[in-house]
Amino acid sequence: MTRWRVEDGARLAATVWRPGPGLRAISSALLGGGIGPVDWVLNAQVPGGYARLDPREHLRELAAGYGLLGRGVGMMTAAPVDRTVQASDEGVTVAATVGLRVPTWAAAPPGAADPELAPARLDGAAPGTVNIVVAVPVPLGDAALVNAVITATEAKTQALLEAGYACTGTASDAICVAAPMVPDSGAEEPFAGPRSTWGARIARAVHAAVRAGAVDYTARLRGRSAD
DSSP: OEEEEEETTEEEEEEEEOOOSSEEEEEOOSBSOEEEEOSEEEEEEOOTTOOOSOHHHHHHHHHHHTTOOSSEEEEEESSOGGGOEEEEETTEEEEEEEOOSSOBOSSOOTTOOOTTOOGGGTTTTOTTOEEEEEEOSSOBOHHHHHHHHHHHHHHHHHHHHHTTOOSSBOTTOEEEEEEEOOOTTOOOBOOOSTTSHHHHHHHHHHHHHHHHHHHHHHHHHHHHHHO
């Protein structure tokens, strides 16, 4: 669901996902990061010149304003959230927002700085973030959840390179992978690498969503240049 708000004179979008009870997630998000139960996932757009130094509290305020209760995951991006790209592959669904104003190599030389990345923005609110939400319909063990994050990140990088961006992502990318709770029987998927059944599906869905988002981002840049 897309929700809108006006903040500092700008009309900004946010996506809210309420999956219902019985899910847990692994996330790198500022709010609700780690592994644990998840009742909702929020991906909120912020202005490109975002200057608040309390983004975690800001996300809590937004979640309360949207009526989100319980434990959730909150992410921020300056990318247009109303242009969220969705993709699916045999039960796996993915939503991605793709902003690439500051494309970055993960292994940069010591002391290298992104030209638009201020230290205060290293909390996930920097411009140009790629945020990814993955929903898997089967329980994943702890190791498989971690493996799913690796697989999704590899697929993201592959998509960006194929779309013409010489980068592994941006310095503030965030991810959330959600799956059903592990049942008492312990029947869980132990693997989520790219050659496992569910890992392959995660990889294909993430790749499709991020690549489409990157292509859309490029088209919008070219459109503004032509104006």
